Amino acid sequence: MFNLELVFPEIFLSLSIMFLLILGVFKNNSSKLVFNITIIVLIITAVITFNETLGIEKNLLFNNSIIIDYLSSFMKIITLLAAFLVLIISSSYLKTFKIFKIEYPILILSSVLGMMIMISSNDLIVFYVGLELQSLALYVLATFNRDQLKSSEAGLKYFVLSALSSGLLLYGCSLIYGFTGSTNFEIISYQLGANEYALTFGIVFILVGLAFKISAVPFHMWAPDVYEGSPTTVTLFFAIVPKIAALTVFIRFLYVPFLNLIDQWQMIIIFLSIASMLFGAIAAIGQTNLKRLIAYSSIGHVGYALAGVATGSNDGIQSSIIYITIYIVMNLGFFSCLLMLKRNKEYYEDIDDLSGLSKNHPLLSLSLLVILFSLAGIPPLAGFFAKFYIFKSVLEQSMYFLAIVGLLSTVVAAFYYLRIIKIIYFDKEKEKYDTDHSLWLKFSLCFSTFLIAIYFIFPSELIELISKINLI
Amino acid sequence: MNFPILSSLILLPTIGAFFLLFTRSKKEENITIKYVALFTSLVNFFLSVYLWILFDSSTSEFQFVENRTWIKGLINYKVGVDGISILFIILTTFITPLCIISVNSSIKKRLSEFLIAVLIMESFMIGVFCSLDLVVFYLFFEAGLIPMFLIIGIWGGSRRVYSAFKFFLYTLLGSVLMLVAIISIYWISGTTDVTQLYEIGIDKKYQNLLWLAFFSSFAVKTPMWPVHTWLPDAHVEAPTAGSVLLAAILLKMAGYGFIRFSLGLFPIASESFTPLIYTLSVIAIIFTSLIALMQEDMKKLIAYSSVAHMGFVTLGVFTIQQQGIEGSIIQMISHGLVSAALFLSVGVLYDRMHSRLITTYGGIVTIVPKYSVLLMVFVLASLGLPGTSGFVGEFLILMGVFKDNFLVAVIASIGVILGAAYILWMYKRVVFGKLVNSDLKELIDLNKSEIFILSSLAVPILFFGFYPEPLINTIEVSISDLIEMYNLNLLYK
Numbered sequence: 001m002f003n004l005e006l007v008f009p010e011i012f013l014s015l016s017i018m019f020l021l022i023l024g025v026f027k028n029n030s031s032k033l034v035f036n037i038t039i040i041v042l043i044i045t046a047v048i049t050f051n052e053t054l055g056i057e058k059n060l061l062f063n064n065s066i067i068i069d070y071l072s073s074f075m076k077i078i079t080l081l082a083a084f085l086v087l088i089i090s091s092s093y094l095k096t097f098k099i100f101k102i103e104y105p106i107l108i109l110s111s112v113l114g115m116m117i118m119i120s121s122n123d124l125i126v127f128y129v130g131l132e133l134q135s136l137a138l139y140v141l142a143t144f145n146r147d148q149l150k151s152s153e154a155g156l157k158y159f160v161l162s163a164l165s166s167g168l169l170l171y172g173c174s175l176i177y178g179f180t181g182s183t184n185f186e187i188i189s190y191q192l193g194a195n196e197y198a199l200t201f202g203i204v205f206i207l208v209g210l211a212f213k214i215s216a217v218p219f220h221m222w223a224p225d226v227y228e229g230s231p232t233t234v235t236l237f238f239a240i241v242p243k244i245a246a247l248t249v250f251i252r253f254l255y256v257p258f259l260n261l262i263d264q265w266q267m268i269i270i271f272l273s274i275a276s277m278l279f280g281a282i283a284a285i286g287q288t289n290l291k292r293l294i295a296y297s298s299i300g301h302v303g304y305a306l307a308g309v310a311t312g313s314n315d316g317i318q319s320s321i322i323y324i325t326i327y328i329v330m331n332l333g334f335f336s337c338l339l340m341l342k343r344n345k346e347y348y349e350d351i352d353d354l355s356g357l358s359k360n361h362p363l364l365s366l367s368l369l370v371i372l373f374s375l376a377g378i379p380p381l382a383g384f385f386a387k388f389y390i391f392k393s394v395l396e397q398s399m400y401f402l403a404i405v406g407l408l409s410t411v412v413a414a415f416y417y418l419r420i421i422k423i424i425y426f427d428k429e430k431e432k433y434d435t436d437h438s439l440w441l442k443f444s445l446c447f448s449t450f451l452i453a454i455y456f457i458f459p460s461e462l463i464e465l466i467s468k469i470n471l472i
Numbered sequence: 473m474n475f476p477i478l479s480s481l482i483l484l485p486t487i488g489a490f491f492l493l494f495t496r497s498k499k500e501e502n503i504t505i506k507y508v509a510l511f512t513s514l515v516n517f518f519l520s521v522y523l524w525i526l527f528d529s530s531t532s533e534f535q536f537v538e539n540r541t542w543i544k545g546l547i548n549y550k551v552g553v554d555g556i557s558i559l560f561i562i563l564t565t566f567i568t569p570l571c572i573i574s575v576n577s578s579i580k581k582r583l584s585e586f587l588i589a590v591l592i593m594e595s596f597m598i599g600v601f602c603s604l605d606l607v608v609f610y611l612f613f614e615a616g617l618i619p620m621f622l623i624i625g626i627w628g629g630s631r632r633v634y635s636a637f638k639f640f641l642y643t644l645l646g647s648v649l650m651l652v653a654i655i656s657i658y659w660i661s662g663t664t665d666v667t668q669l670y671e672i673g674i675d676k677k678y679q680n681l682l683w684l685a686f687f688s689s690f691a692v693k694t695p696m697w698p699v700h701t702w703l704p705d706a707h708v709e710a711p712t713a714g715s716v717l718l719a720a721i722l723l724k725m726a727g728y729g730f731i732r733f734s735l736g737l738f739p740i741a742s743e744s745f746t747p748l749i750y751t752l753s754v755i756a757i758i759f760t761s762l763i764a765l766m767q768e769d770m771k772k773l774i775a776y777s778s779v780a781h782m783g784f785v786t787l788g789v790f791t792i793q794q795q796g797i798e799g800s801i802i803q804m805i806s807h808g809l810v811s812a813a814l815f816l817s818v819g820v821l822y823d824r825m826h827s828r829l830i831t832t833y834g835g836i837v838t839i840v841p842k843y844s845v846l847l848m849v850f851v852l853a854s855l856g857l858p859g860t861s862g863f864v865g866e867f868l869i870l871m872g873v874f875k876d877n878f879l880v881a882v883i884a885s886i887g888v889i890l891g892a893a894y895i896l897w898m899y900k901r902v903v904f905g906k907l908v909n910s911d912l913k914e915l916i917d918l919n920k921s922e923i924f925i926l927s928s929l930a931v932p933i934l935f936f937g938f939y940p941e942p943l944i945n946t947i948e949v950s951i952s953d954l955i956e957m958y959n960l961n962l963l964y965k
Contacts, residue, residue, distance in 0.1 A: 379611040395655045407648035414644055426625045426633055460544040
């Protein structure tokens with residue numbers, strides 16, 4: 001029995017990519033058309049995923065190498081929606097830099113396809129194929145503004161380092177295959193037995209590869225440069241979408257085949273988590289470029305999400321997913337603000353460019369204020385609840401050290417968020433920025449700010465959605 | 473009683489602030505904005521007075537309780553008042569309209585944003601005093617940082633950025649440990665509902681650590697020596713209305729927290745940490761009084777005197793005597809009124825002369841007689857002269873301490889003398905003496921709105937000084953039941 005309808009979203013997406021590619025090649029000046037179709041395709045795929053797969057029980061396909069369950073469906077929908085939101089706010093930016101080409105939406109679609117395969121993978125090889133598909137698309141996206149030196153540098157840097165990490169990851173896969181005789185997650189979990197220590201080597205290599213993808217310390221070196229060099233809309237894509245897929249794989253990889261080896265990997269994740277939280281908080285203090293700063297801040301946020309993964313409990317997984325969901329909304333809002341800092345066809349991305357923003361643009365500043373306090377984790381905004389769930393699940397396992405380090409690093413991190421707020425509200429004003437933003441950009445800013453601000457009124461809804469995720 | 477009166481108290485200022493956000497008045501004509509804000513806060517004040525009238529002071533049960541599911545299976549939104557918290561709510565709603573009236577002269581720019589911040593602040597502070605769930609409490613407790621940070625940072629003096637950061641990071645650092653403790657309590661006892669926790673109690677082997685975590689937060693907020701250093705900075709740089717909010721209400725959140733949570737939840741730990749509190753309080757009283765003696769800046773002097781007065785409060789709370797705790801609460805209310813009045817008085821001078829230095833002034837008694845008289849009342853209330861509310865609080869606290877520990881009481885009494893010394897000396901140097909600075913001749917006496925603000929603070933100060941019965945009646949039963957519960961818990965350890 002094939003149950004092809006369960007992979008219908010992926011099939012639909014691949015067919016659309018091919019169709020769009022052909023359309024783009026044979027029709028002149030079709031970039032706007034392709035762009036719009038892509039947006040529709042993303043929405044349709046999300047709807048299909050929602051209809052076909054969200055409600056169903058766990059299903060294994062293609063010789064057990066693809067898994068469809070609530071976790072995968074939920075994360076796919078989040079990925080598709082995030083990609084949709086990234087795409088709708090990118091057009092004016094791309095037009096300004098004259099890189100509004102058909103390749104941009106198609107590359108985004110292919111990387112989303114790669115992520116969907118990653119999210120559904122139940123087999124090391126499928127997982128690797130998905131990972132490479134999304135990475136290859138991301139390399140090109142990073143260099144998309146190829147006339148700019150920094151963009152090319154970012155792409156090249158990302159390519160070289162990412163290739164290295166993929167190599168390590170493959171090496172880990174081969175070790176695991178060598179000791180268990182299979183690449184399938186389910187079979188691996190039966191074969192753990194005697195090979196505990198040997199398998200740990202394999203796990204470590206794969207974790208290195210995955211940590212690279214979500215830019216956890218000490219494998220974060222690429223993030224600030226790539227974030228700074230890439231076009232801002234691509235940076236937004238980098239900051240939110242691949243993290244969803246990588247976190248899902250992180251969770252599935254650790255909790256399905258290797259749950260019984262928790263003693264071996266728990267310390268590693270705790271280390272990654274603590275190092276990311278502390279480093280993200282401290283290194284961001286000295287930054288002057290907003291995109292670099294958000295790179296360090298995302299390193300810190302990944303640390304918190306990993307703290308949930310480190311607990312080894314269902315609560316922990318759920319809190320990580322809640323964290324990453326709220327993180328996406330906050331970053332979306334932040335980047336929408338960043339894309340509004342435009343004056344005479346030029347985008348501004350230094351912290352000092354925000355100086356005195358509140359006098360000329362009170363509503364934009366108010367949104368930034370809400371988003372930044374939420375990123376810092378101050379109640380009653382959504383960011384606080386994200387951290388609250390994480391620490392709740394961490395403390396359930398009596399991991400006091402992790403919780404205290406995490407909370408202390410929020411205090412350090414609060415400093416640099418406060419610094420931005422200080423510059424916006426306390427400093428002297430500069431020239432006005434343009435106010436003729438696209439409707440979509442305004443929409444996404446209002447949407448994210450609103451969600452962040454009123455989350456505390458309906459905190460149960462998100463939890464209820466996520467509480468169906470059950471891996472243990 | 474189905475009308476959710478407490479939630480309305482919390483929500484009303486926020487709704488008012490929301491209106492302000494969309495009220496666009498013409499340039500330089502900020503009358504509408506001010507009236508909207510004033511109206512909101514006055515309605516809130518009358519609502520809280522109505523609450524006090526309905527309040528039944530013969531029981532220590534929580535009243536007007538609202539309990540709603542908030543995060544399913546985890547946290548309930550639960551609010552309610554008892555004798556301990558109701559006075560703080562009234563203090564908050566009383567001080568806020570006065571702050572709003574006072575902005576006339578001191579806030580020159582971005583008035584509507586300032587009023588929004590003040591109103592949202594009011595919401596959060598009322599929320600702190602009536603929340604009956606630890607997580608809800610934490611939420612309001614921390615959320616107050618945001619508006620206060622902005623008030624200090626945007627409308628403050630020259631070193632405002634430094635002070636705003638110091639205020640924010642100090643208090644945040646103190647509070648995060650409390651969050652760890654709150655979540656731990658959830659896992660230890662299975663609930664964060666305060667009333668349930670009172671019944672269940674918390675396992676004694678965890679109490680010491682949890683107490684310390686709460687203490688780290690409250691000590692910074694109180695503020696106790698040696699973590700008081702943010703307070704003088706924040707006070708000096710904040711605009712007058714900000715200082716008033718900070719001194720009158722924000723500092724009371726910690727004193728309230730000590731009574732409600734430290735004593736109520738961790739009686740065994742409180743008993744064993746009492747010497748620590750005594751030591752720190754006594755040091756705070758003596759040390760900061762001495763520092764206050766040497767201050768050149770009037771606002772700084774009042775800020776240090778706040779630290780000393782809050783030292784008395786913590787001292788009184790941890791006597792675990794009826795008089796001691798009653799005294800602490802009355803002292804907090806009285807300090808709320810007196811320090812607000814003193815900051816407003818300094819603000820009056822600052823608006824006219826743009827200097828807070830004591831040396832600028834001297835001999836103004838003949839030029840501004842009304843001002844001098846009102847300031848005299850507040851100065852005397854601050855040093856605790858009989859007949860003012862300051863006396864009632866300090867007297868009851870010292871009575872409680874004498875019962876408990878003679879030595880501490882003697883040292884604390886020296887603090888009373890020092891308190892009289894620095895505040896009277898300041899008054900003497902500002903108001904009496906020779907008129908040296910010729911600019912002072914231009915000084916204008918209080919205008920109508922200033923007289924209104926200051927006298928509406930002077931009236932309760934004198935009234936409760938002569939007749940503290942209404943206050944004591946309200947809190948008496950709640951406190952005696954709290955002490956009874958505390959002693960029962962100690963017996964069963």
